[in-house]
Amino acid sequence: MTRPRELAEPFARLLEQQGARPIVFPALEIQPLPPPPTLGRIADFDLVVFVSPSAVRVTLAALPRRLTAAAIGAGTARELERAGIGPVIAPVAGADSEALLALPQMHQLAGKRVLIVRGEGGRELLAQSLSERGARVEYAECYRRVRPRTDAATLLAAWRRGEVHAVTVLSPQTLDNFLSMTGGALSAVPVFVPHERIARHARERGLREVIVAERGDDGLIERLVAYFHGGS
Numbered sequence: 001m002t003r004p005r006e007l008a009e010p011f012a013r014l015l016e017q018q019g020a021r022p023i024v025f026p027a028l029e030i031q032p033l034p035p036p037p038t039l040g041r042i043a044d045f046d047l048v049v050f051v052s053p054s055a056v057r058v059t060l061a062a063l064p065r066r067l068t069a070a071a072i073g074a075g076t077a078r079e080l081e082r083a084g085i086g087p088v089i090a091p092v093a094g095a096d097s098e099a100l101l102a103l104p105q106m107h108q109l110a111g112k113r114v115l116i117v118r119g120e121g122g123r124e125l126l127a128q129s130l131s132e133r134g135a136r137v138e139y140a141e142c143y144r145r146v147r148p149r150t151d152a153a154t155l156l157a158a159w160r161r162g163e164v165h166a167v168t169v170l171s172p173q174t175l176d177n178f179l180s181m182t183g184g185a186l187s188a189v190p191v192f193v194p195h196e197r198i199a200r201h202a203r204e205r206g207l208r209e210v211i212v213a214e215r216g217d218d219g220l221i222e223r224l225v226a227y228f229h230g231g232s
Contacts, residue, residue: 110134
């Protein structure tokens, strides 16, 4: 598991329920940024879109409880609901900009003010598409993603003992960090990703076996179980 440590526990529990032994090795760290001015005007927006669970966590103290919110996927929606914000507009299947943009509610935003809460940088598809639909879009970039200063010696020792059978990766940046942190030693270990875009990046980096799962933690679990129990 390469996701940030604070986001790893729920997925680790799901793996344990399937009899797996999760190894948490964060290859991405979330660093909060100073609150941007747009966050102070959050109540002025007709819709606030959160692109990740981290986007919710780092802005939690600034969020009003009366908020029309949308989430990229189920994990982000759960974070909002735990904070008492809901109902949340979110796709039932899928966990990316494309899945959210396909929802009927996201086609009815002409003239509306939309705030996208995200990390530094990232894809522009969501903002571009909403702008084309007539929305007035602004960003609140509230965190940055960095490579952790983590010693990979324990993980590499487990790999040499034959104890690492799969790696899960949720973003291209996480993959690049992981390969750098481990010196590419685990390039022959099957890598499970939730999107073909990440799979293409992994293949370009020379990984030998890349498996695309359905998006979301449940999709990753189902694909891991199928793979190790002889399914397709």
